[in-house]
Structures are given as C-alpha cells and as structure tokens.
Amino acid sequence: MSKSSTPKGKSAENLSVADFDYELPEELIAQQPPAERGMSRMLVVDRATGVIEDDFFSGLGRHLRAGDLLVLNDSRVIPARLYARRTLRREPTGRIEVMLTEPVLDPVGANQWRALVRPGRKVAIGERLEFPAPTGEIVLEAEVLERGQFGERLLEFVPVDDFFAILDRIGHVPLPPYIHRDDADTDRDRYQTVFAHERGSVAAPTAGLHFTPQMLASLEASGVEIARVTLHVGLGTFAPLRVERVEEVHLHSERYTISAGAAAAINRAVGEHRRIVAVGTTTVRTLESAALAAAGAPIQPRSGTTEIFISPGFEFRLIGALLTNFHLPQSSLLMLVSAFAGREPILAAYHHAVEQKYCFFSYGDCMFIA
Secondary structure, eight states, X not given: OEEOOOOTTOOGGGOBXXXXXXOOOGGGBOSSOOSSTTOXXXXXXXXXXXXXXXXXXXXXXXXXXXXXXXXXXXXXXXXXXXEEEEEETTEEEEEEEEEEEEEEOOTTOOEEEEXXXXXXXXXXXXXXXXXXXXXXXXXXXXXXXXXXXXXXXXXXXXXXXXXXXXXXXXXXXXXXXXXXXXXXXXXXXXXXXXXXXXXXXXXXXXXXXXXXXXXXXXXHHTTOEEEEEEEOOOGGGTOOXXXXXXXXXXXXXXXXXXXXXXXXXXHHHHHTXXXXXXXXXXXXXXXXXXXXXXXXXXXXXXXXXXXXXXOTTOEXXXXXXXXXEOOOTTOHXXXXXXXXXXXXXHHHHHHHHHHTTOOBSTTSOEEEEO
C-alpha cells in the first residue's frame, strides 16, 4: 500500500485543478503514431529516489522482473464517430457529427446510445437522424430521446441485422480532439492495441498501443506473467474538468470486467508478494475499483461500472508499478499519476520530458513509474 505526496503546505483536500498544470508546446503533441509500433521513447521514474532516466519502450524488459504480473486492458475501440443528417418535415438538413459514447441497457432490448452531437443546439428531442453510407444509401436511423448538457443526447437506433458491422462500414476512428486531422485507414490498426478483444471503447487505452506480439512473448519468456482485464474507455477521458477544486471532481462511469482467470492471477500475485504492473490508467482504475469492492478480501470476478477518481491522498491497494502515456494538463489522469508517484516528482518529470522533446498524449511516448 502506498500513499502519494501533496504540495508543500497543502492537504489533499485543498488542492486545486490548477495545481496540476504545466506548459506544453503544441508541436510536442503527437499527430501521428510512431513509424513502427513499439519504437516510442520511455521516461523511467523511480518513486523511491526521484531519479528519472531516458530510455526506449523496447527496453521495458530491463525494468520488469521475473514474477511481475503485467495487467493489460483488452478493450477494443469501436469506430464511434458517425456523420448524420437531420430530417425535418421529411426533408434532410445539414450534416451532424455524432460521437457514440456508451450503450444504454434498455429493458425491452432497444439499441440506445448516449452520444455527443455537433452542432448540438440544432438537434432537438423527437428529431430523427439518418446515417448514410459512402455510397449514399441510408443504413442507420435514430431518434433523439433525451437532451443533456454540452451536446449530450440519448439516441435510439432503428433495429438492424448487425449494428456493429454497419459501424465498421460507416464509422470513423474516434481520434481525440488534440489530434488535428481526419482519421486515416492506418488509424484502424494503430489506434488499437494488438491484444484488443472486448468491443466497447470510444478512446484507446493508449499505454497499450506500444506493445507488439513479439514484446509480449519476450516478456512472458523472461518470467513476467500477463493478465487481462477490460475497462471500456468513455469520452470522460477527454472531458475538461469544469470545477476549480480537486474534491469537486466527479467522473463519468465506465464499464469494466474482471474475469475469473484475471482475478485468480491477481490474488496469486498478492499472496506471493509479487509486483503488479498496470498498463495504463484504465487498468489502474479497474484494479483499484475491484480492490475497494473487495474491502480487503480476495479480488472477485465481477462486471460493473466505476466512477473512481484517484487523486493525491489515495491509498493504492494493488498497483506496484505503472506504464502510462503523458496526460493533459489539469486532467484527472494527471492527478491519478500524481497520486501514484507524487505531484511534484511527476511535474518535474513532465518538465524534463518537455525539455527533451518527448511526444505527448495518445500517439506519443510513455513513462514507466516504479
């Protein structure tokens, strides 16, 4: 169990969102993936000594040890960005961007999704949206059932034979807003981990993007155990924090699953005092949510939702090391990493990364924190 540090003179309760700011030149935000998967740089941070080291992701094996349990998030990104046209009095109107964020379980089996629409102010409750294929025919239709803040809508789609097959045909890769280009065919592969399996994310668990099958096989051969959990990443990952104080932050819920095999692997590692290495903040949130639910008992196989918000002062129950990408200023994910390694050491590491011109965010470089 570890406890994070807080800024001098402040308790965790008195932190402001602005305490997690840093200067980032626009040109360091990666707009493309590396030429080859796995060729990223990696900044290594030692929590015990505060020492930082410049390395490459290809050297990850040197920082792991036999017996470590490496936990991956195997959620698969869906092509969640769609383009629709409104129909008023049966006449089509201007194009609307629709970003699916999460499915809604409906007792009668209707295909309902929460979504963000732009421009949102034009799309009213009761309107119907038509989604054309590149060839022009309408392949999906949806009705707007509810209207929320910041462009949020609840949509119900007209039943079709294979909804996800149609998404694969007409949907676009949901690249994050700081990537200033349209998605390309290559993003279908590169904005997806090589171990992606369970369909449901609208943003990639980006720490996993660095791994290749060869790297995973090499780590297993060296005695590293690998387990997989699932957390479906929602757009809350990128949502700005519209509050000033850290204690006021509330996150969107996200769906997660821990299988019986993963729970057994985690419990063995805990019982044998082996280190658990989380790949990505989504894996951290999954494991620590399960640990809180277990309340000191062994981790149980479970599926559910989590709204866990991890910030300085949080007591980690499972995580011993973390592989993660760099995160946005004043974001909940930067707060999570700061909770694990201390706010001041993390901001110092970020300052070093900026000076050394690391690439930031989804397609950028990574950090290993031990």
